[in-house]
Amino acid sequence: MVKAVVLGAAGGIGQPLSLLLKISPLVDELGLFDVVNTPGVAADLSHISSVADVEGTVAAKGDFKGEQPETEEAKKKALTGADIVIIPAGVPRKPGMTRDDLFKINAGIVKDLVVAIAKYAPKATIAIISNPVNSTVPIAAEVLKQAGVFNPKKLFGVTTLDVVRAETFVGGIVGEKDPRKLNIPVVGGHSGNTIVPLFSLAKPSVSIPADKLDALVNRVQFGGDEVVKAKDGAGSATLSMAYAGFRFAESLLKAAKGEKGIVENTFVYLPGVEGGDAIAKATGVDYFSVPVELGVNGAEKAFNILADANDYEKKLLDEAIKGLKTNVETGVSFITNPP
Numbered sequence: 001m002v003k004a005v006v007l008g009a010a011g012g013i014g015q016p017l018s019l020l021l022k023i024s025p026l027v028d029e030l031g032l033f034d035v036v037n038t039p040g041v042a043a044d045l046s047h048i049s050s051v052a053d054v055e056g057t058v059a060a061k062g063d064f065k066g067e068q069p070e071t072e073e074a075k076k077k078a079l080t081g082a083d084i085v086i087i088p089a090g091v092p093r094k095p096g097m098t099r100d101d102l103f104k105i106n107a108g109i110v111k112d113l114v115v116a117i118a119k120y121a122p123k124a125t126i127a128i129i130s131n132p133v134n135s136t137v138p139i140a141a142e143v144l145k146q147a148g149v150f151n152p153k154k155l156f157g158v159t160t161l162d163v164v165r166a167e168t169f170v171g172g173i174v175g176e177k178d179p180r181k182l183n184i185p186v187v188g189g190h191s192g193n194t195i196v197p198l199f200s201l202a203k204p205s206v207s208i209p210a211d212k213l214d215a216l217v218n219r220v221q222f223g224g225d226e227v228v229k230a231k232d233g234a235g236s237a238t239l240s241m242a243y244a245g246f247r248f249a250e251s252l253l254k255a256a257k258g259e260k261g262i263v264e265n266t267f268v269y270l271p272g273v274e275g276g277d278a279i280a281k282a283t284g285v286d287y288f289s290v291p292v293e294l295g296v297n298g299a300e301k302a303f304n305i306l307a308d309a310n311d312y313e314k315k316l317l318d319e320a321i322k323g324l325k326t327n328v329e330t331g332v333s334f335i336t337n338p339p
């Protein structure tokens with residue numbers, strides 16, 4: 001029996017992500033929690049004739065800080081027995097904002113939800129979508145450390161949307177009708193120039209015309225802004241993110257069931273994953289998105305492909321590392337040295 005839980009399940013990402021999990025044969029039980037509307041979302045999904053049982057629990061009315069006993073009960077009910085918890089809870093960007101501008105609100109939301117995971121599902125695999133991912137993942141790690149239940153192999157920042165965008169945009173340039181056939185590593189973090197697509201390491205190899213390279217890199221790094229601008233104040237990517245989040249969750253679930261050879265680019269705590277220490281030493285950052293082999297225990301192995309990047313990409317990596325260091329420190333100190 002596999003139980004998947006979505007925290008923030010009534011939101012723009014949460015609803016379509018919950019739909020994809022509900023119709024997945026890999027999920028037997030689906031727990032949905034949000035501060036609003038979850039019973040309605042759960043009732044709606046429960047009429048779908050797929051395997052998973054669905055239950056939606058909601059915070060006490062108006063309890064956005066999650067402080068009331070009914071809210072605690074709702075989190076407990078949703079999380080108990082969870083194998084995988086996916087977190088898209090939090091506010092999205094509006095035009096003119098950076099992901100870091102979301103920190104003020106989302107840092108506290110992620111902290112409170114991970115405190116509940118540590119209590120009610122301490123062994124669950126956790127996948128964090130809430131922005132800024134470069135800081136919310138370190139926040140989650142510090143909360144889990146303080147609770148004595150941190151397993152670095154089971155904590156992931158979801159950066160799959162960057163990979164999905166890279167596949168799509170490159171597919172358009174090289175004329176590949178099924179962009180999923182392209183395997184393009186995207187490493188670093190998940191915001192602006194901390195996102196580094198490594199086109200030179202694509203498999204099969206791709207030939208990007210020199211006059212298109214800068215614009216292509218920029219489009220992958222700032223693809224989120226394209227959607228924020230087009231939505232014009234109504235939020236950021238939700239449907240493509242639900243697809244990407246489900247794709248990542250599906251890989252975690254398949255690997256947990258014993259399927260071999262599954263590799264995903266994901267943001268992990270490097271010193272806690274085999275092969276990660278060397279990457280942390282080379283970059284000077286403890287958190288990085290790199291290709292990671294997934295297995296029954298979670299993150300089995302991090303692949304150090306950074307040294308294989310070409311000179312153009314190495315310059316991008318240098319820039320990414322600077323930004324990442326600050327983002328990671330901001331997340332860590334939010335817990336270790338609270339404001």
Ligand code: NAD
Nearest residue numbers: 008010011012013034035089090091092129130131161241
């Ligand atoms: P949204 O506002 O549509 O939905 C967020 C949901 O979170 C809402 O239903 C809200 O009620 C809920 N929520 C707020 N506080 C909560 C709490 N304490 N507990 C439980 N639920 C709570 O936003 P969205 O478009 O779904 O985006 C959600 C987050 O995902 C944003 O931070 C956004 O920046 C991020 N995001 C990340 C990626 C990525 O690639 N990692 C991609 C897209 C969006």
Ligand code: LMR
Nearest residue numbers: 093099131224225236237
């Ligand atoms: C994205 O990459 O689309 C998300 O991180 C949302 C955003 O704020 O751009």
